Amino acid sequence: MGLLNNRTAVVTGAGRGIGRAIAETFVREGAKVVINDIDSDPAEEAKAACEKIAGEGCAITSIGSVADSAYTDSLMKAAADTFGKLDILVNNAGITRDKMIHNMSDEMWNFVIDINLKGTFNCIRSASPYLRGASKQEIESGGLKYHRKIINFFSTAALRGNPGQANYTAAKMGNVGLTRTIAQEWGRFGINVNAVAPGFTDTRLTKAKESTDGTVGIPAAQREAILKMIPFGRAGVPQDIANVVLFFASPLSDYVTGQAINVSGGLQIP
């Protein structure tokens, strides 16, 4: 018996890293999953990995940007059209474009805000008919059958402040505000809204910049300094984050809402 039997989830940015680990964890626990990503090849790889775990028909892909609200409408509709409903939304898609603020262009600011913050807003609003609408209908016709769930993403870098990431840290703290607000707006519909901050987690975003094409990643020296600040002495792996997202997606967290939690191996926030 899986923790997510008979549940349908949309996971944004699920082609790589943490999102992919979430998609794989969810199908292992019995959910049907819509794998969103802006890049189709990694999304197809994630779908194949899910099918290896839970068999054909457990996942579909949907390619497009969470920054585009017309697209996010079609993303949520794809979940309902294919699997009959939508119960869980994980707003994991994220991106960085780092520069000190005096050198940060409008394009870099808007790009990062549009994906990390407006993307979360777009997805929640697009999911409203399926999450809020379905719960409201259940309540009006006899009683809520189960809690529906939203999990948003922020970052320990945003809590701490991080030189070079004015755009990213502003967007991620915005997601905490969204989380607390929607938890209050939709609490009476039995919709739980919580936020997870990965600490320093091994993915494309935290690779040494010197080893990437330079658009994402962080300088090797900064990487080493952060690793030294983690009491457990290691970076996180995507599964560490997926385990906590699973808790927030499952009935185990039915009485928890509006919370923002660090999953960081004890990385201290001053």
Ligand SMILES: NC(=O)c1ccc[n+]([C@@H]2O[C@H](COP(=O)([O-])OP(=O)(O)OC[C@H]3O[C@@H](n4cnc5c(N)ncnc54)[C@H](O)[C@@H]3O)[C@@H](O)[C@H]2O)c1
């Ligand atoms: N890795 C870390 O240490 C860390 C720390 C704090 C927060 N986070 C957050 O965790 C989440 C996952 O990050 P990750 O480390 O797995 O990164 P990642 O780059 O490995 O994966 C992110 C995925 O999002 C996709 N994506 C990017 N823009 C998109 C868009 N517009 N629409 C849809 N998909 C898009 C990418 O193609 C990619 O597959 C992000 O929100 C990130 O900000 C990560």
